[in-house]
Amino acid sequence: MLPAEPGPLARFTPPLEDGVISTWLPLHAPPFDAAQGRPGSWVLDPFGFSSRLVLEAARAGYRVLVTVNNPISRFLLEMSAEPPSEVDFKAAFADLAAVKKGEERLGAHLQSLYLTACEKCAAEIYADSFLWRKGADAPYARVYTCPHCEDAGERVATPQDIEKAKQIAATDALHRSRAFERVAALEDGDRVYAEEAIEHYLPRPLYFLTTIINRLDSLNLTPERRRALNALILVACDAGNTLWDHPSERRRPKQLNVPGQFREHNLWIQLERGLSQWTETAASVVVEAWPQRLPESGGICIYEGRLKDLAEEVKKAIPIKAVIGSLPRPNQAFWTLSALWAGWLWGREAVEPYKPALRRRRYDWAWNATASNATFTHLFGLCHLGTPFLGLLSEPEPSFLTSALTAAGAAGFDLQSIALRTQHDPIQLLWTCGEHLKRQSNQAEIEDVREAIQAHLVERGEPASYLHVHAAGLVALVKAHALKQKDQEFDEALRSTHALIQTALEEDPRFVHYSNGESVDTGLWGLGEAENERAHLPRAQVPGSTTPPVPSTAFHSAQRESLSDRVEIAIVTFLQKHPHSIYLELEQDLYPRFPGLLTPSMGMFYAVLSSYAQKENGAWNLRPEDVAAARRDELVRITSLIQAIGKRLGYSTRKQEKNYLWEQNGRLERTFYILASALLGRALAETPYPPEQTIIVIPGGRAALAAYKAQRDPSLAARLKKVQVVKYRLLRTLIELPVLTRETFEEQIAGDPLEKSKSQLMMF
């Protein structure tokens, strides 16, 4: 499924897809609690990082207990479950705009901070944003769309723009001290950290935000409207910091680092944007604060604090049927800013329990593993044997996965399955709560890792990303209980695991690294020549020999056809049997066939679909020319074309296994392999002739898919380079030529390269 629209603070919340939890939960923990004889099974989210996940579970009829210790995450969760009405949002916004600031209204005053002159018509207009260089005392450019003359884009800053920025900076010290007083008291030891965090606000946005915040209490809003206004201000708080690089590359900041060039948003526009963002989240799910109870129809119960403080009570009172959670990854930027924002919105008391976030500077993976392990350990204490835990690991990277698996394993959770699509999709992990016994740990063996990686690459039939082979190695170590030794600290365990997997890859001639970079975790890893030769087939063909070797069938047992070829076959087979299918049905059919580390990417799905099928009213159908009967007729026609062209060139055509051979005086000249598909790997494997004599013929509609496959598999690309791939269309053109010589033939087939088709697939 497509990821849902990004909501408020989307760059700091885990990018997850809808549908995973509501599909998965009923399979592992029915919403009807059989033991209790009533609906509303309890589910626990011990991390509280993703509102989306929790909401989806609650909507599926579960009672979800969530522990959240970040006040901003808690607010996001409450807001997405029970947002104020659009009326309240609009009223709160209007009240804010109308409040007096001297002789002016606050709305007009704040908007005037962003006035600039249109370069074309000189009208005074509002800039959308200003652009800054790190360390500068004024912006170098502004971005606007002029409502009068429609001039739009990035324009050099005027002397007035620069003067305005400096004017606001002149009174900055006062606003800055007000801003950290709301977070930490004067004598507070943490004040210095609050000051440092506030450095990530320029004078204008800081003035804007403190001006609003200082009027919050005098506004006299109803609690609902105050909540709505807080939500809008929160959007402005995030839009107001310097973590918006320009041009935008680092879209999801993890550290408080000021980019070399960044964007200063017009915060008034951002408040308005917040209005539409929040009102789109319309949802109504019951939310209670612990220890209030929830109805059996489901809902969300929030405990603001850490799991360890709740564990005993939960154990006594609540039968947890399943655990869900988006696993936490270190985010110094979000955690530090959360402490600031909580202070601004709710005052110092709200920051107090969360203050350690201000102090901590470095969050490395060892810290992450140690902290996660503490949570997993408390979780283990309150779960029954076999309780399932679905963990989602978003923005996956090797260290994150190692950290999660090591932390969970050391706490007593047994890994049941792992599904990994690409490094851009969340990894799905399923654990169950293991035996409450003393767990043994074993020494990690490099051979276990190597065998697992090799097995994965054989199974895959094509090179894999480092993340995939790393995951394969990790799973082997999980099975061997060898991720962490009893006496090891997490940093040592993580380091030795990474070293082991990297050595396993680098110091083994069976593995080949396809990469421009030096680093082991870049590019792709595949099986080496020797492995491929063994796996593919003997190509001991003497040019000119008339007795070709029988194509080896050993290939099929030694190495599977490539994953992309198998996915192509599965999708086409499915569409043949189930015309008018929606994308979701296709996924549901394919995922069980390609489980775990073989889970195909959406890019692959769409590459195959766009080659074979068309979408009508949301449903996919094979194109008329790709229905099996049409393709069979086409194959017959192409075969006769090959014979006819051969005849004109003075060759006789003979069929041998799956190949058509052109011969002259018993001597082999050319071989043809005709595909209706883009199964190039199969064509190469079933053509036991010298590559320079081999021509693979594919339908034009398959060329983009073939190019996609070659581009994602450097081993296939290398093998394809040695042969010629031509489209059906070329043969049809050739037969029409009035004069056809062997020379023309050679020229024509050389001028029909596969790469030309690439542009059709740019969007994938």
Ligand SMILES: [Zn+2]
């Ligand atoms: Zn203009």
